[in-house]
Every structure is written in structure tokens, then in C-alpha cells.
Amino acid sequence: MxxxxxxxxxxxxxxxxxxxxxxxxxxxxxxxxxxxxxxxxxxxxxxxSPTDKFSFGGYGEVTYRNFDDETDGGAPSGMTDELDLHRVVMYFGYEFDDTWSFNSEIEYEHSDELSVEFAQIDGRFTDAFNFRGGHLLIPVGFVNQMHEPTTFWSARRPLVERFIIPTTWHENGFGTFGQASDFEWQAYLVNGMDAAGFDPSISGLSGGRQGGGKAAAEDFAFTGRLDWRGVEGLLVGASVYQGNSGQGSTVSDFGTSVIDFHAQYDRGPLRLRFLYADASIDDASLLDTPSASDDLIGWYIEGGYDVLANSDSGQSLTPFIRFENFDLLDATSASTDVDVLVFGVAWQPNHNITFKLNYQDQSTDADTTVDTLEFTLGWSF
Amino acid sequence: MKTLLFALVYLALSGPGKTFHSQEEALVLAFGKAEVQRTPHYWTKVERTALGELAGTKKVGGTHAKFQAKTKQGKVVAGRSVWFDTRMVRSKPQTIMLIIDAEQRVEKLVVCSFDEPLDYKPVARWYEQFEGRQLNDELQLKKGIHGVSGATLTSRATTAAVREVLAAHATAHPVVIKKATARKK
CATH class of the missing domain: 1.20.5 (Single alpha-helices involved in coiled-coils or other helix-helix interfaces)
Known part of the structure; x- marks a missing residue:
């Protein structure tokens, strides 16, 4: 035995x-x-029984988006309201023995796009030093590794963590992770991004993700993360991604980097979150879809207060507010940054289910943005 | 290169990562080399209901076991006891050992095993916030216990475990409760 x-x-x-x-x-x-x-x-x-070695879970979200008929400048927005089965994700794990295990998430996005979010082998040796290899989530920002809808309040993820940090970002690679004293860390070698997909002035870094399938591996990247939890309720950390994205291009290596600083204070009913992210693509003007700027930058600050925390209902009701600012053309002299104010409320009847309603007010100097009312029903188990 | 080789050999030979202390090892942490007395508690319906009310849940165990040190003469040393709790985090269990002092406070919390991926395991400092706690309204997430991003399910399971153990201890020692209540007044 x-x-x-x-x-x-x-x-x-x-x-x-x-x-x-x-x-x-x-x-x-x-x-x-x-x-x-x-x-x-x-x-x-x-x-x-053999089933003891398996573990199952999952999460998902259905989102309704109601767009304003006009842009901030008064022009017709041309947007169609949508009700989207945004994602359904199934988690599956298997324990080979006490040291080695397999964990994975398979995602259906918009009900017809299939992808593997992660499929990794973990080797647990000590608290401080462990192995992880396979298809991995890049350990940057808040949302990329922890994105169940019950872990953030807004109907959709922060825009900074969709454009500057291109969640959900997952690549093939291997490395190590662990915790010691008040520190947690991760460090991986992964395949680089593919510059052929970049369209940074429109979609930030997201077009360069390879997602694992037959990923070009002419260029590799290092990614790592260090978090400190030395004060009760406080998390302070930074993460980095650095590598080339040329993947054999004769035009440029398209060196790509992302660095973020993040902090969270979680005490009682109150949670505050701050994130700053800075990304760059060398020679962005030489991309297949050129950009006038090598640099992309963004940050956000968010706060919420669970007004039911002192009740014995087991529910939470959290009014929240978030302010974001990002610029996908940061290196240009033009005023191209976007301000985003998101405010709303998240109700969880239990810790597995969430109903989230918020208004998203975007603004730019050009007054071309469209404001949105958003609602999400999310679940996680 | 030698250092790397040494590190790899060390990792290959080191123990599995899911169990940090066997029950015997954990009891040595609590009582040293002293002989240990195991006392099972089989709750009556009334006791179990009371225990659940103290813990704040209807789902509490029908039995709990208490461990206490014995003197060389074989007498049980009163006042300080050890309890274990095993419960699911997401789909795998965590086992913790709690040392409860004579004032019904958590003296020490030790994570004995953690079968979920390590990503769900909070740093040691988070567990330390339970030390010195008594069973009261503050012993709840978002009240006296702060959450931990990335390990919400573990923080829920651990808080529930500590509440249930303290409730079991209090149910097993109702006289001590009366004394403590009287002292407060």
C-alpha cells in the first residue's frame, strides 16, 4: 500500500x-x-479505484454586450449587440504518482473554436523547486494564469490584459516553479511568438501568439515571474517575457518583450488591484502589418468592496470600479491613448457562480470609441 | 555543471512533493518524543448539531480524533491537543494538523499533505494568520481571514477546516467553554 x-x-x-x-x-x-x-x-x-487518479473541473461564461448606437463623436457606431457563449473550458488532470501529474484545460471559444489552454506535466520535488513542461500558460499579469470568471469582477477581462498582455497566452516549453519564504516564482523557456501574425496598432501583441499547434521554433523566449507576499493581504510582483519573434524572418529578429509590475491588496471585504504593463516589438515598422510604434504601454487600477462579507449568507455582492489607460502606439507623437472607465457590480450566490453587470466607457481624443453595457453569467468548479 | 548535476540528483532522490509530514512526523512536531494518547469522539446527534452550529456549517464529521501527549507515568497532559483535518480543495485533498492550546486557540497550523497542484497552495505566511485565532465571527474569509489570489479554494477549505476543528475541540471540552465565557464577562 x-x-x-x-x-x-x-x-x-x-x-x-x-x-x-x-x-x-x-x-x-x-x-x-x-x-x-x-x-x-x-x-x-x-x-x-482508478478514478482516484483523475481530477475534473471547468469554467465558462456567457456574455451579452450592448453597444451604443453612436461613437463618442456622434457617428454611427455600426456595432451589433451580441450574446455570446464566450468560452467553455474543461479541466482534466491525472496523477501518475506522488511526484508526477498531468493537468490540462481544453477550451471551446464562441462555441466553435477549439484550443488547448494548457497541457502540462508537473514534477513536484520540493516547495522551492519543481518542474513543469508541455504546453504552458505564460506567467505574466493577473489574468493570464488565473482567469476563471469568478476571480475577476468585470464582465470581460481588462483591456490592458488583452492587448498589452495578450491573454489567454499559452506556448510550448518547460521550466521550473516554486515558493520559498514569502516568495513565489516561475521561470520557463518557451517557443517565441511569431511576428507574421502581429498587428500591434489594432490588436496589440495578441496576433503573435502561436498557441502550441505546430509552433515555429526558430526563436525561443524566456518568461518568468516573481511575487512577494510578505505582508498579510498584500501581493507585489513583476513578470517578464523576452525573446525574438522572427521565426526565420530575413527582415528582422523582431525582438519582443513584455514586462509588468502588479500589486494586489486583499483584506476583508476590500480588494485593490494595480497593474502596469510595457511591451515592445523591435522593427515594428517592418512587420507584415507595419506599426508606427515599437512600444505599447498600459496600466489599470481597480477596487471593489463586498457588501455582503459581514453577512452569513455565503454570497458576495461587490460593486467595483476600474480605470484603465493604454496606448498601442506609444512611441508616436500623436495622442493615441485610450482611457477606459469600467464600473458595475458582481454578485456571487455561491463561490462557483457569478453574475456580472458593468458599463464600459471608453474615450480617446479622436472620439471614435463606443461605450458598452456588458453582462456575464460565469461559472467555475 | 557539478552543481547542476548535484541539484538534479538531489531532486531525483528527494521525497515526493505532495506529503510534507506523515501523521507520525507531524505528531513529533507537536509533542516531541512523548508518547501520544489518541482519543476518538463519536458525536451524538445533539453534539453533532451543536458542533455544526459552532463551525457554521451543517456538513461536519460524525467523528473526530484528538491527540494528546502522555507523561512518562502514562498520564495524559491536559490542555494542549492536536487534531487533523482532511478535506477536498478542488478535486484533491489537503490534510492539516492543528495544535490547540488550553485557551482553545490555534497554536500552530501545519500542512501535512497537499494533493492539488502547487499553484493552489498559499505561501506559509498565509497559513500563519490562523495562529492565535479562536472560534469566533472573525474566523471567516473577508472578515478576520484575508483571502489569497490564485488559491481561493484552498483558503476556503482551510478556513472551514480550522473552524470545524475548533468547534470539535469546543464540543469535546464544554467546561472549558464555560470557563472562557465566564472569564470574558
Whole structure:
């Protein structure tokens, strides 16, 4: 028998051992009652069935977006309201033994686009030093690695974490992760992005993601993250991505970098979040879809307060507000930055389900943006 | 190169990463080399209901086991006890050991095993916030216990575990509760 797996069973046996050894012999009825109680503990722990090695989970979100008929400048927006099964993600894991395990997430996006978000082998050796390899989530920002709809309040992810940090960003590679004292860290070598897909002035870095399938691997990248949790409720950290995206291009190596600084304060009903992200693509003017700027920059600050935290309802109701600013053409002299004000409320009847309603007010000097009312029903298990 | 080779060999030979302390090892952390007395508690319906009300949930175990040190003469050392709790985080269990002092406070929380991916395991400092806590309204997430981003399910499971163990301890020692209540007044 695997001794380490048998820990909970051992605990149940430890409870059971004195069952017949007490000085005052219990009656048969009392013994029967005790056995019933013990069986509650033992049943789920004692059967080493093959399914014990599997784990399942998932999350998903359906989003309604109602666009203003006009842009901020009064021109027709031309946008069509939509109700979208944005994503359904199934999590699947398998334990080979106490050290090695497999974890994965398969995503259906808009009900017809299939992708693997991650499919990785973890080797657990010590708290401080472990192995991870396969198809990995890039460890930058808040949302890329932790994006279940119950973990953020807005109906959609922050725009800074969609354009500057192109969530959901996943590539093939391997590396190490761990925690020691108040620090957590990750460091991976992954295939680089592919500059052929970049259209930075429109979609930020997102077009350069390869997503794992037959990824070009002429160029590689390093990505890492360091977080500090030295004060109760406070998380302060930084992450970096650095590598070439040319993938054999004769025009340029298209060196690509992303750096972010992030902080979160989570105390009682209050949560505050700040993120700053700075990305660059060398020789962006030489891309297939050229950009006038090598640099992209953005930041946001967000706060929310759970007004039901002091109730015993088990629910949460969190009014929140977020201000974002980003510029996909930061290196140009033109005023091209976008301000985004998002405010709304997130209600969770339990910790698995969330209903999120918010208004997103975007503004630019050119008054070309369209404001949106958004609603999301999300789940996670 | 030698250092790297040494590190790889060390990792290959080091113990599996999911169990940090067996039950025996954890009890040594609590009581040293002293002999240990195991006392099972088989709750009656009334006790179990009371325990659930204290813990703040209807889903509490029907049995709990308490561990106490014994003197060389075989007498149980009263006042300080150890309890274990095993429960699911997402789809895999975490086992913690709690040392409860004579004032019904958490003296120490030790994570014995953690079967979920390590991404869900909070840093040690997060677990330390339970030390010194008693069973009261503040012992809840978003009240006296702060959450941890990236490990929400673990923080919920751990908080529920600590509440249930303290409730079991209080149910097993109702006289101590009366004394503590009287002292407060």
C-alpha cells in the first residue's frame, strides 16, 4: 500500500483503533452507531479505484454586450449587440504518482473554436523547486494564469490584459516553479511568438501568439515571474517575457518583450488591484502589418468592496470600479491613448457562480470609441 | 555543471512533493518524543448539531480524533491537543494538523499533505494568520481571514477546516467553554 496516499485512511484507522479497547465496554447499539459514523470517514478514502487518479473541473461564461448606437463623436457606431457563449473550458488532470501529474484545460471559444489552454506535466520535488513542461500558460499579469470568471469582477477581462498582455497566452516549453519564504516564482523557456501574425496598432501583441499547434521554433523566449507576499493581504510582483519573434524572418529578429509590475491588496471585504504593463516589438515598422510604434504601454487600477462579507449568507455582492489607460502606439507623437472607465457590480450566490453587470466607457481624443453595457453569467468548479 | 548535476540528483532522490509530514512526523512536531494518547469522539446527534452550529456549517464529521501527549507515568497532559483535518480543495485533498492550546486557540497550523497542484497552495505566511485565532465571527474569509489570489479554494477549505476543528475541540471540552465565557464577562 502506498503509505503517503494512505494518510487519511490511517487517520480513520487511528480513530477506529480504540473502538474496542475502551475500559467501559460500549453496548452493541453504541458500537453500531460508532461504526456508522466511522464509515462516513472511511468510505471515500479507502477505495483505491482508478478514478482516484483523475481530477475534473471547468469554467465558462456567457456574455451579452450592448453597444451604443453612436461613437463618442456622434457617428454611427455600426456595432451589433451580441450574446455570446464566450468560452467553455474543461479541466482534466491525472496523477501518475506522488511526484508526477498531468493537468490540462481544453477550451471551446464562441462555441466553435477549439484550443488547448494548457497541457502540462508537473514534477513536484520540493516547495522551492519543481518542474513543469508541455504546453504552458505564460506567467505574466493577473489574468493570464488565473482567469476563471469568478476571480475577476468585470464582465470581460481588462483591456490592458488583452492587448498589452495578450491573454489567454499559452506556448510550448518547460521550466521550473516554486515558493520559498514569502516568495513565489516561475521561470520557463518557451517557443517565441511569431511576428507574421502581429498587428500591434489594432490588436496589440495578441496576433503573435502561436498557441502550441505546430509552433515555429526558430526563436525561443524566456518568461518568468516573481511575487512577494510578505505582508498579510498584500501581493507585489513583476513578470517578464523576452525573446525574438522572427521565426526565420530575413527582415528582422523582431525582438519582443513584455514586462509588468502588479500589486494586489486583499483584506476583508476590500480588494485593490494595480497593474502596469510595457511591451515592445523591435522593427515594428517592418512587420507584415507595419506599426508606427515599437512600444505599447498600459496600466489599470481597480477596487471593489463586498457588501455582503459581514453577512452569513455565503454570497458576495461587490460593486467595483476600474480605470484603465493604454496606448498601442506609444512611441508616436500623436495622442493615441485610450482611457477606459469600467464600473458595475458582481454578485456571487455561491463561490462557483457569478453574475456580472458593468458599463464600459471608453474615450480617446479622436472620439471614435463606443461605450458598452456588458453582462456575464460565469461559472467555475 | 557539478552543481547542476548535484541539484538534479538531489531532486531525483528527494521525497515526493505532495506529503510534507506523515501523521507520525507531524505528531513529533507537536509533542516531541512523548508518547501520544489518541482519543476518538463519536458525536451524538445533539453534539453533532451543536458542533455544526459552532463551525457554521451543517456538513461536519460524525467523528473526530484528538491527540494528546502522555507523561512518562502514562498520564495524559491536559490542555494542549492536536487534531487533523482532511478535506477536498478542488478535486484533491489537503490534510492539516492543528495544535490547540488550553485557551482553545490555534497554536500552530501545519500542512501535512497537499494533493492539488502547487499553484493552489498559499505561501506559509498565509497559513500563519490562523495562529492565535479562536472560534469566533472573525474566523471567516473577508472578515478576520484575508483571502489569497490564485488559491481561493484552498483558503476556503482551510478556513472551514480550522473552524470545524475548533468547534470539535469546543464540543469535546464544554467546561472549558464555560470557563472562557465566564472569564470574558
Amino acid at each position: 502506498n503509505v503517503r496516499h494512505s494518510f487519511p485512511l490511517g487517520l480513520a484507522i487511528a480513530v477506529a483503533t480504540p473502538l474496542f479497547a475502551q475500559q467501559d465496554a460500549p453496548s452493541n447499539a453504541e458500537l453500531a452507531r460508532r461504526i456508522d459514523l466511522l464509515s462516513e470517514n472511511i468510505d471515500p478514502l479507502s477505495h483505491e
